[in-house]
Amino acid sequence: MKRVLVATGGGDCPGLNAVIRAIVKRAQQEPDWEVIGSIESFNGILREPTEIRVLDERAVAGIHVQGGTIIGSTNKGGPFAWPIKNKDGSWDFVDRSDEMIRKLQYLGVDAVISIGGDGSQKISQALFEKGLNIIGVPKTIDNDLSATDFTFGFQTAVQIATEAVDKLVTTAASHNRVLVLEVMGRFAGWIALHAAIGGGAEVCLIPEIPYDLNKVLERLKARYSKGKGNAIVVIAEGAKPKDGSIVFAESKEVGYSNLRLGGVAHKLTEELKMAGFEADMRETVLGHLQRGGIPTAYDRILATQFGVKAFEMVLEQRFGQMVAYRHPNIVAVPLSEAVGQPNFVDPGCDLVKTAKGIGISFGD
Amino acid sequence: MKRVLVATGGGDCPGLNAVIRAIVKRAQQEPDWEVIGSIESFNGILREPTEIRVLDERAVAGIHVQGGTIIGSTNKGGPFAWPIKNKDGSWDFVDRSDEMIRKLQYLGVDAVISIGGDGSQKISQALFEKGLNIIGVPKTIDNDLSATDFTFGFQTAVQIATEAVDKLVTTAASHNRVLVLEVMGRFAGWIALHAAIGGGAEVCLIPEIPYDLNKVLERLKARYSKGKGNAIVVIAEGAKPKDGSIVFAESKEVGYSNLRLGGVAHKLTEELKMAGFEADMRETVLGHLQRGGIPTAYDRILATQFGVKAFEMVLEQRFGQMVAYRHPNIVAVPLSEAVGQPNFVDPGCDLVKTAKGIGISFGD
Amino acid sequence: MKRVLVATGGGDCPGLNAVIRAIVKRAQQEPDWEVIGSIESFNGILREPTEIRVLDERAVAGIHVQGGTIIGSTNKGGPFAWPIKNKDGSWDFVDRSDEMIRKLQYLGVDAVISIGGDGSQKISQALFEKGLNIIGVPKTIDNDLSATDFTFGFQTAVQIATEAVDKLVTTAASHNRVLVLEVMGRFAGWIALHAAIGGGAEVCLIPEIPYDLNKVLERLKARYSKGKGNAIVVIAEGAKPKDGSIVFAESKEVGYSNLRLGGVAHKLTEELKMAGFEADMRETVLGHLQRGGIPTAYDRILATQFGVKAFEMVLEQRFGQMVAYRHPNIVAVPLSEAVGQPNFVDPGCDLVKTAKGIGISFGD
Amino acid sequence: MKRVLVATGGGDCPGLNAVIRAIVKRAQQEPDWEVIGSIESFNGILREPTEIRVLDERAVAGIHVQGGTIIGSTNKGGPFAWPIKNKDGSWDFVDRSDEMIRKLQYLGVDAVISIGGDGSQKISQALFEKGLNIIGVPKTIDNDLSATDFTFGFQTAVQIATEAVDKLVTTAASHNRVLVLEVMGRFAGWIALHAAIGGGAEVCLIPEIPYDLNKVLERLKARYSKGKGNAIVVIAEGAKPKDGSIVFAESKEVGYSNLRLGGVAHKLTEELKMAGFEADMRETVLGHLQRGGIPTAYDRILATQFGVKAFEMVLEQRFGQMVAYRHPNIVAVPLSEAVGQPNFVDPGCDLVKTAKGIGISFGD
DSSP: OEEEEEEEOSSOOTTHHHHHHHHHHHHTTSTTEEEEEESTTTHHHHSSSOOEEEOOHHHHTTGGGSSSOTTOOOSSOOTTOEEEEOTTSOEEEEOOHHHHHHHHHHTTOOEEEEEEOHHHHHHHHHHHHTTOOEEEEEOOTTOOBTTSSOOTTHHHHHHHHHHHHHHHHHHHHHHTEEEEEEESOSSOOHHHHHHHHHHTOSEEEBTTBOBOHHHHHHHHHHHHHTTOOOEEEEEETTOOBTTOOOOOOBOTTTSSBOOOTTHHHHHHHHHHHHTTOOSEEEEEEOGGGGTOSOOOHHHHHHHHHHHHHHHHHHHTTOTTEEEEEETTEEEEEEHHHHTTOBOOOOTTSHHHHHHHHTTOBOOO | OEEEEEEEOSSOOTTHHHHHHHHHHHHTTSTTEEEEEESTTTHHHHSSSOOEEEOOHHHHTTGGGSSSOTTOOOSSOOTTOEEEEOTTSOEEEEOOHHHHHHHHHHTTOOEEEEEEOHHHHHHHHHHHHTTOOEEEEEOOTTOOBTTSSOOTTHHHHHHHHHHHHHHHHHHHHHHTEEEEEEESOSSOOHHHHHHHHHHTOSEEEBTTBOBOHHHHHHHHHHHHHTTOOOEEEEEETTOOBTTOOOOOOBOTTTSSBOOOTTHHHHHHHHHHHHTTOOSEEEEEEOGGGGTOSOOOHHHHHHHHHHHHHHHHHHHTTOTTEEEEEETTEEEEEEHHHHTTOBOOOOTTSHHHHHHHHTTOBOOO | OEEEEEEEOSSOOTTHHHHHHHHHHHHTTSTTEEEEEESTTTHHHHSSSOOEEEOOHHHHTTGGGSSSOTTOOOSSOOTTOEEEEOTTSOEEEEOOHHHHHHHHHHTTOOEEEEEEOHHHHHHHHHHHHTTOOEEEEEOOTTOOBTTSSOOTTHHHHHHHHHHHHHHHHHHHHHHTEEEEEEESOSSOOHHHHHHHHHHTOSEEEOTTSOBOHHHHHHHHHHHHHTTOOOEEEEEETTOOBTTOOOOOOBOTTTSSBOOOTTHHHHHHHHHHHHTTOOSEEEEEEOGGGGTOSOOOHHHHHHHHHHHHHHHHHHHTTOTTEEEEEETTEEEEEEHHHHTTOBOOOOTTSHHHHHHHHTTOBOOO | OEEEEEEEOSSOOTTHHHHHHHHHHHHTTSTTEEEEEESTTTHHHHSSSOOEEEOOHHHHTTGGGSSSOTTOOOSSOOTTOEEEEOTTSOEEEEOOHHHHHHHHHHTTOOEEEEEEOHHHHHHHHHHHHTTOOEEEEEOOTTOOBTTSSOOTTHHHHHHHHHHHHHHHHHHHHHHTEEEEEEESOSSOOHHHHHHHHHHTOSEEEOTTSOBOHHHHHHHHHHHHHTTOOOEEEEEETTOOBTTOOOOOOBOTTTSSBOOOTTHHHHHHHHHHHHTTOOSEEEEEEOGGGGTOSOOOHHHHHHHHHHHHHHHHHHHTTOTTEEEEEETTEEEEEEHHHHTTOBOOOOTTSHHHHHHHHTTOBOOO
């Protein structure tokens, strides 16, 4: 009997369970393979007692419809930075990667499939360099990885953000309000860009196109001059003004900026008011609503393709590689070429042109 | 030709358009009636030039599916407190009610249907006392009016809040998080109570049942002791601790408390952390998402019943009365008995017992 | 340790799992009770080996969001008509009720909660008369039981049917079509009536109001004469013409009429064409889509109330009674008074008046 | 002032309105262009009096969220086959294309954008050959056009079909049923293939892979032998058995086969029963529910890209060409190369392999 271990790491993303189910269903077609899952990314392997779960047909029945991941996930711990609390309350982080690889051998694990974001895949690459038979499956709800055309979870987030715009539009129109909707996107504005086009916003502010507050005001005032006292502004949480007046210091702890949820929406609202814009403004913050719930059909299908491919890469022993979607194919790319290669919105790309073509202002 | 004027006042509420459509469709069955709408509550009548819109079959086709109101709404102005800006920038508020009643006569308006919340119905009652032929249709998304068993919009808000809990549950479970969801309800906790039962929360905090932070901690820790590091807390925006440590001063301007959107969720999260609760906590704030969008079938039907009844009350000249739902009938109640009679959650009611019966803690 | 056994019988209905979860959650608050489930109604008890499932917190976690029932259901078998195949291929039905009651004693079952429709509750009543400690929970997606104001599942079916009308309306309008939608309702037209009002149909045909084909034609032609070549007709599967030209023979096997799914929609379409109506007509049949999927918040809450009440009735030993919703309370009613008391649409009721008030024709 | 005329032809498809809105919004950015729409494809031009509608900002506000098309559509008539009724009741079809081109000149139309399926684009090509300045925008809900990677409407249909599977799955599981779902796809099985993967079906039958009834039975019986008495079968309306026992004669009138809605699902159900499969089987037919309603975000965005591109092709005078999506770009392709080039499911393609990888049987 051969054994493949699956782990899911990082923030939540609709489609994780569909990947797990596809791996298990594909593995069942091989007579001599079984699938196990490590609970909460690799932490399940590192804990005593070990926390693993057998993933058979029964365990994965119907899970492709559910958000979350049945084997848990976390941003903390992992083989290269295991936290140990000192007597004085401070934390040390120790490298337990060699120990983990030995433990996997002891558990009879022949291959590992690691589903996770860029941080997780850096760990995959490092483990591969230490000799582990590992395959990566990319996961980023922000769609900000250049190695793959699309990642699962993104379309679900776009759909949820677009439906939020739909809900706000009628209120804005009947109550003469400017409604500011903050969506995910600390470094990449894909969700904001898609939701602005899909939902019908007047203004879309994203990290890749620093905005000029006066340009935003102009666009909103132009709308007012037409007798329409309402507008929808979609703003990515990492949007920033051209003049650099907002600086988000990188936080060392989580690798993210120090933005509070809703911070950028609130800031913009305040700025517009200070600039003399008299409209009745309200802000809405989607937050975790974008990461949860039932994946769209699109994401379930893409996630299923990723899962089937990942297991087949195990069979083909294509270790050190990552699944990717290069339209219209599902392919394998070396982890070494994929990690750390972000995919930002190019201000001159077709989709931005489309957005400008229907009158959306980026404040540039 | 006889003429009925419709106005919609106050905050947004799914079902407003369904009421308008039902009034128009019912009026069409009478040979000699037409319906007109005043834009942005009664302000359309008071403005120069007058802003009214003829509401015929074409104007209302398909609008019952849409959020918002096709004749606009507002919280500002109105016949008894029309704002006038002084030279020094300050505001005076003048009574233009007599002028408005004359203008309605001049426009040939035989009756008025005013769709709005408690504030609007107080205005309806005052106008009725001045001799205006007016009928009220209650509108409160919080379901906090004792004169009627249910109001339209409420079930839609509950459905949206419940679906938000659904989205958060899988993330909470797979990422071991306590997720705090703030829903509407400054004075009445109906939406929070329903969403906590419907979605499956562990804790529900509402204005009517001041909470003891220690009791909330106990409930969450009890769950942790069972090995579940996750929970959903649904909190109404007006929830407050027993010890009175949070006091919301009433704001004179809007008649509402001075809560910032997300304030109570953020406050609770901070308090729990300070009390030593180590869980990974995140807050989500629904805000205006609860007020907008497509009404549920339930709300469309109730709103349609209200609209048909309101017009029939015009035919029957039952002025000074308000439509109400007294299960299973749609009835008329005197405005004088209906206004200012709030409907709060009784801590001993069946629904709270049901909630406690499935283990939901109110922190009491 | 005391033991309550739960069984679900009859057709699918959104909310069954929410009832089961509420029973289990409420029982957990009593120190000495456990809940078990019989698989596929009472058949699990009658089979060898017995098929029962322990229903603990883990078993019911999150199930209130799911359609179906985790303990299975069926229309076949049961204690009073257990099928036995003869050598010649024919079937005999034997009474195994005494045997079942003995088996329940042997299993240490102190009380039984039977969730099911009118047929199931007749069995409950018969078992109660034989001395079994049994409580009934009503289940009918058609809302056709007079003992309770509403049953869970109904609002979900109405929501699904209304959303189907929403989807058809835009196609009908842009393609000048008459679209006929068949919804559930063999004997009671509640779903059709609600969906016609909620969705905005022109014609609604239900079993309780036999239709005159000429009146239906008149309504559709009147719409044509206004230049609108489109309409939505919502038809309950048991709708029938006044002239008695369609007669549905009762089928002995399932207790239902011999209608084929889609039969009534197809029949009406043909009839209208034969009557010379030249419109482009298409039919759509919802079928099982109305019975499945995620319950609305309303149904989850009502089902939770039913479940909590049912278990409390066990504690109070109110056997031979059934849970019912008598607005605004959840009450207990004797099974003997509840079974066989259908709830049909009264042609003169307020809701039919509302429907006619917005111009919906019933063909009468 | 220059003028572009827009027409929408053929069956309904979510996203049509988003294309129209994008054309209008993009045209507004050019100082000297206006957009008009011909009602019900080109028939609005051919009728007396002419039926056209000015498409300005107000006309298209918010329409991208709606199904259908605000300028109407039809499968009948058109410039090359205008129907004329003879005295004996028979029909003749006359070529009015020259007359239509003259009428467009008379109306001051500088360019035409024709949004429609393969039949419509054949007409576009023929009109282009006669000298008309025409641009095509492809529309096929079945995604069966090889010139473009995806068409708008398809993802919405897939989402609706997948959600239907979701609704059926819980009923099938709790009631031990085999549920057969018929989805669109007379010649191409893309919707069935996607919904089977996205929803989680056991069997998927499509026109491109003729099925062997015995293989279908084997798959279902294999599931039964595992103790699971339930399954979902997704079947495209054009699916057919290998042995040729079902032959769909082509209908001359509409260019489609003579299938009755639900025919193939009913046929398969009967066949399985006759083959001795004893399961409780039910069929469900989606029909027009797949064509209507609110487009998904994906389809709104793709439709918006098509609309912006189409108008820019007018500006660039790229007549005789059609908009297409060649990932990741929106491009122009000659109509002459695009029409009549269908896109069928290749039985050896990656997506079929994915489906087989998770155990879906195609009966081959």
